[in-house]
Amino acid sequence: MEASRKGILMKVNLKVKRFDPDDSSGKTWWQEYNIDTHQDSTVLDALIHVREYEDTSLALRCACRASICGSCGMKVNGSAKLVCKTRVVEIAPNGESIVIEPMGNHPVIKDLVVSLDTFFNQIKRVNPYLQPDHVPQTGEYIASNESMENLLTAMNCIMCGCCVSDCTVLEVDDNFIGPAALAKAWRFVDDPRDSKRIERLKDLNDEDGGFWDCTRCMQCVEVCPKGVDPMGRIMELRDIALNNGLTNTYGAKHASAVSNHIEHSGRIDEFRLPLESKGIFNIKEIIKLMLPGLRFALRKRAPSPLHFKNPNQKFVKTLFKKVEK
Amino acid sequence: MFEHDILIIGAGLAGLRAAVEGVRNGMDVAVVSKVHPVRSHSNAAQGGINAPLTDRGDDWESHAYDTIKGSDFLADQDAVEVMSREAGEAVIELERMGVIFTRGEDGKLGSRRFGGQKVARTFFVGTITGSALLHVLYEQSLKLGLNVYEEWFVTKLILEDGMCKGVIAYDIKSGELHTIKAKAVIMATGGNGRVFEPSTQSLICTGDGIALAYKAGVPLMDMEMVQYHPTTLARTGILMSEAARGEGAYLLNSNGERFMGKYAPDYMELASRDVVSRSEQTEIDEGRGIDGNVLLDARHLGRDYIEKRLGYLQEVSLEFLGIDMAEKPVPVRPGMHYIMGGIKTDVNGLTEIPGLYAAGECANVSVHGANRLGANSLLDTVVFGRRSAENAVKYIKSIGPNSKSENDLKFEQERLQSILDRPKGENIAKVREDMAVGMTKGIGVWRDQQSIEGALENIKNIKNRLRDVSVENKGTSYNTNLIFALELEFMVDNAEAIIHGAITRKESRGAHFRTDMPDRDDKNWLKHTLVFHDVNHENNVRIETAPVTITKWKPVERVY
Numbered sequence: 001m002e003a004s005r006k007g008i009l010m011k012v013n014l015k016v017k018r019f020d021p022d023d024s025s026g027k028t029w030w031q032e033y034n035i036d037t038h039q040d041s042t043v044l045d046a047l048i049h050v051r052e053y054e055d056t057s058l059a060l061r062c063a064c065r066a067s068i069c070g071s072c073g074m075k076v077n078g079s080a081k082l083v084c085k086t087r088v089v090e091i092a093p094n095g096e097s098i099v100i101e102p103m104g105n106h107p108v109i110k111d112l113v114v115s116l117d118t119f120f121n122q123i124k125r126v127n128p129y130l131q132p133d134h135v136p137q138t139g140e141y142i143a144s145n146e147s148m149e150n151l152l153t154a155m156n157c158i159m160c161g162c163c164v165s166d167c168t169v170l171e172v173d174d175n176f177i178g179p180a181a182l183a184k185a186w187r188f189v190d191d192p193r194d195s196k197r198i199e200r201l202k203d204l205n206d207e208d209g210g211f212w213d214c215t216r217c218m219q220c221v222e223v224c225p226k227g228v229d230p231m232g233r234i235m236e237l238r239d240i241a242l243n244n245g246l247t248n249t250y251g252a253k254h255a256s257a258v259s260n261h262i263e264h265s266g267r268i269d270e271f272r273l274p275l276e277s278k279g280i281f282n283i284k285e286i287i288k289l290m291l292p293g294l295r296f297a298l299r300k301r302a303p304s305p306l307h308f309k310n311p312n313q314k315f316v317k318t319l320f321k322k323v324e325k
Numbered sequence: 326m327f328e329h330d331i332l333i334i335g336a337g338l339a340g341l342r343a344a345v346e347g348v349r350n351g352m353d354v355a356v357v358s359k360v361h362p363v364r365s366h367s368n369a370a371q372g373g374i375n376a377p378l379t380d381r382g383d384d385w386e387s388h389a390y391d392t393i394k395g396s397d398f399l400a401d402q403d404a405v406e407v408m409s410r411e412a413g414e415a416v417i418e419l420e421r422m423g424v425i426f427t428r429g430e431d432g433k434l435g436s437r438r439f440g441g442q443k444v445a446r447t448f449f450v451g452t453i454t455g456s457a458l459l460h461v462l463y464e465q466s467l468k469l470g471l472n473v474y475e476e477w478f479v480t481k482l483i484l485e486d487g488m489c490k491g492v493i494a495y496d497i498k499s500g501e502l503h504t505i506k507a508k509a510v511i512m513a514t515g516g517n518g519r520v521f522e523p524s525t526q527s528l529i530c531t532g533d534g535i536a537l538a539y540k541a542g543v544p545l546m547d548m549e550m551v552q553y554h555p556t557t558l559a560r561t562g563i564l565m566s567e568a569a570r571g572e573g574a575y576l577l578n579s580n581g582e583r584f585m586g587k588y589a590p591d592y593m594e595l596a597s598r599d600v601v602s603r604s605e606q607t608e609i610d611e612g613r614g615i616d617g618n619v620l621l622d623a624r625h626l627g628r629d630y631i632e633k634r635l636g637y638l639q640e641v642s643l644e645f646l647g648i649d650m651a652e653k654p655v656p657v658r659p660g661m662h663y664i665m666g667g668i669k670t671d672v673n674g675l676t677e678i679p680g681l682y683a684a685g686e687c688a689n690v691s692v693h694g695a696n697r698l699g700a701n702s703l704l705d706t707v708v709f710g711r712r713s714a715e716n717a718v719k720y721i722k723s724i725g726p727n728s729k730s731e732n733d734l735k736f737e738q739e740r741l742q743s744i745l746d747r748p749k750g751e752n753i754a755k756v757r758e759d760m761a762v763g764m765t766k767g768i769g770v771w772r773d774q775q776s777i778e779g780a781l782e783n784i785k786n787i788k789n790r791l792r793d794v795s796v797e798n799k800g801t802s803y804n805t806n807l808i809f810a811l812e813l814e815f816m817v818d819n820a821e822a823i824i825h826g827a828i829t830r831k832e833s834r835g836a837h838f839r840t841d842m843p844d845r846d847d848k849n850w851l852k853h854t855l856v857f858h859d860v861n862h863e864n865n866v867r868i869e870t871a872p873v874t875i876t877k878w879k880p881v882e883r884v885y
Contacts, residue, residue, distance in 0.1 A: 020800065020802075021802045021803075022800050022801055022802055040560060040561075040645075051805070052752070052753070052754035053752065053754060053755075056796075056797045056798045056806040057797075057798040057800060057806070059803040059805060061360075061364075062528060063360060063364050063366070063527045063528050063529045064364075064366065064368060064369055064527045064528075065527070065528065065561075065563070066369065066561075066563045066564070066641060067640075067641070067644070068368045068369055068453070068456055068637075069360075069363075069364045069365075069366075069368050069369075069527065070363065070364065071360070071364050085644050085645075087644075087645075109498060109802065109803060110802050110803040111803075113803055116361070120361075123467075124467055127468075128464050128467060129422075129423060129464040129465060129467065129468040130421075130422060130423030130464075132421075135421065136421075138380070139380060139417060139433065140417050140420040140421065140426075140433060140434055141420065141421065142431075142432035142433060143428060143432055144428065144432055145427060145428035145429070145430075145432075145435065148425040148426065148427065148428055149427070149633070151425045152425065152450070152451055152636075155425055155450065155453070155456075155457055155460070156453065157460075158363070158368075158456065159363050159460075191423070191425075193423070
């Protein structure tokens with residue numbers, strides 16, 4: 001191991017998912033490595049040791065070893081992590097097996113190396129550069145420190161791809177632009193120097209993989225190694241869109257219907273919700289809803305067309321008033 | 326075969342800034358990088374970027390003098406003048422591109438103080454300045470539709486009639502070698518930290534460009550000038566930015582004393598880096614360290630301030646050592662961080678080969694001389710990245726079309742195959758580690774004739790072992806084993822040049838501190854060392870010296 005690291009030796013068992021594009025069979029397999037490592041080693045240190053001394057064919061990406069370059073995202077025991085900041089002793093204190101796989105939702109090139117082409121293409125989709133409407137005559141743009149510090153959360157993004165790896169929407173809908181690209185978009189929408197705020201929101205507000213596709217599962221928040229909180233950024237995009245009158249989308253209508261129902265009856269009217277989300281006069285979409293609706297009805301799973309108020313509705317209403325204040 | 330007007334090797338700050346300039350001038354520009362641009366080591370710069378902004382009472386002469394004094398008068402003063410004069414515009418341009426610099430009350434850029442300077446002229450984004458700059462330049466490259474050969478590794482420069490005409494590069498994903506022809510090549514490959522162990526530098530910093538230029542016949546200048554950063558995290562060697570001291574953190578010894586008072590009473594913790602590193606090492610060597618470290622104490626700054634202004638430092642301190650900076654001081658020690666030496670260029674980035682330019686850490690203009698000031702490296706990358714492209718554009722307009730020859734490709738294919746065909750022999754990682762440990766031992770914070778000769782003996786031994794290094798993995802896709810073998814060859818060239826620089830300079834100046842010759846000797850050594858690769862000389866090395874350009878600042882004793 002590195003000469004700089006001294007300390008007590010401990011045993012590590014790594015179980016690594018392998019794939020070799022040179023092998024035409026396309027098979028994947030699990031390979032175990034048992035090594036001794038120092039107690040303060042990271043999972044990356046252990047993998048580097050394997051690559052250097054045990055199995056030179058093992059492919060992985062890594063560079064800075066200090067959680068700033070974003071190269072070493074992979075799945076460790078089922079969730080995406082930067083292995084350079086994951087210490088062995090914390091996840092396998094007694095020599096338990098550490099299961100390492102390539103990140104999810106990214107095509108695998110070899111072993112733990114994935115293609116991020118789609119990832120970066122999604123970033124490109126949000127026009128990820130400042131678009132001011134003027135250049136100052138002299139010096140910098142004037143902006144408050146708060147407005148710049150506010151963007152620091154999103155600027156902390158190092159594009160490691162962990163959020164996309166574990167995004168549950170992307171597992172079923174690869175058209176979703178994804179948490180990283182939306183966090184990047186938010187960084188420009190909330191930048192006082194940018195002049196394309198509304199255009200950016202309009203682009204991401206449509207139904208085609210935009211910010212209404214997020215199901216708020218929190219996975220991206222959990223796995224982000226840099227505290228970017230992509231889901232928080234997505235929710236802010238929604239708020240900003242609604243506050244700017246961008247309400248003519250299924251997502252916006254859904255959000256406003258939920259809020260309306262709860263405010264006026266204390267609970268969601270599950271029969272009316274899909275109809276209102278699509279728009280009551282949107283005949284084409286309503287017809288599309290009828291088939292699954294009938295199927296639910298046959299299984300006695302359909303929501304009742306009769307809607308009853310929550311007995312505590314008055315209390316809910318006062319809550320709404322308080323929040324509004 | 327691929328063809329472009331300008332080909333840039335490396336996609337860090339210098340490379341991307343050069344690329345933006347080339348595209349703006351209507352050139353067909355491409356970048357070759359062994360990693361995706363946002364993985365580049367520019368990311369790791371934390372504290373900030375220097376600029377003397379005149380609208381807040383600063384002036385270029387003041388910055389230039391601090392830089393020259395920091396360099397221990399080895400920097401070329403005409404080059405420093407260029408950098409200091411262009412700094413303001415360069416930083417304002419970055420802001421206008423979208424960098425979210427920290428602001429003052431008036432909404433203008435706010436600054437902090439950095440080492441070796443009395444003026445607070447370091448502009449910053451928390452403790453992620455390098456990353457914030459790199460990502461913004463990457464954004465600009467997307468806006469311009471820049472062509473990037475991503476995860477391609479350059480193995481050789483193409484020279485035709487003494488001019489640089491492109492490169493041979495290996496596509497890591499497919500395992501194929503290609504010719505990329507260009508009318509001008511800009512080297513922006515960064516540093517060579519992996520030549521040492523430990524180092525704050527990324528695993529990718531293997532001095533590729535420095536070695537490529539060296540082998541092509543370009544002299545390397547002042548390679549003995551290796552910067553040891555005063556504050557790298559105990560055990561891990563991770564960088565703890567100078568921003569900590571810039572914001573007011575103390576350095577303490579085992580007695581709890583702010584020991585810098587003894588060594589630099591005026592500047593204290595913010596003396597220049599070589600001075601602070603030597604002071605720390607003295608404390609440690611004289612028994613006032615704690616397990617080979619001193620302490621970086623930021624407790625008095627308060628939790629809120631630490632988290633806002635030093636966020637990344639708190640993050641790594643907590644994650645790697647479990648220490649909360651608001652509660653406890655952090656153990657730190659000097660660690661190899663930067664190479665002031667590099668490919669000799671003029672103020673336009675031009676090397677001694679027409680068509681070959683260099684910028685950023687791999688180049689030596691020279692603006693850092695014997696010791697670089699903190700926050701001058703980011704400035705160096707954008708100023709000289711831009712200038713090298715600007716001048717490459719002028720050069721291209723003066724020359725005719727390229728030839729279509731592809732002679733070097735076959736030669737390189739055979740060379741790579743011969744490496745793959747070697748029988749099982751030495752392990753690459755082991756050879757690298759033995760080289761790097763030997764370098765740190767011989768060319769450390771302190772050095773003397775004996776230690777430097779020890780490093781030389783070591784590198785001779787390493788060179789012998791290099792021939793027996795084997796590549797066990799024979800695969801075509803993502804054969805990082807083969808890449809490491811090629812990088813190791815580059816690193817050995819770097820190491821050799823560093824040692825020859827060190828053995829040549831018979832004095833102490835800046836980072837090159839010889840305990841057997843502790844004084845600066847302006848009479849004999851106010852000059853640059855040049856190391857040439859030359860097969861007609863012993864060890865294939867030829868040494869020359871070159872004068873230092875002095876314009877208006879006469880060398881004086883350096884006191885902080």
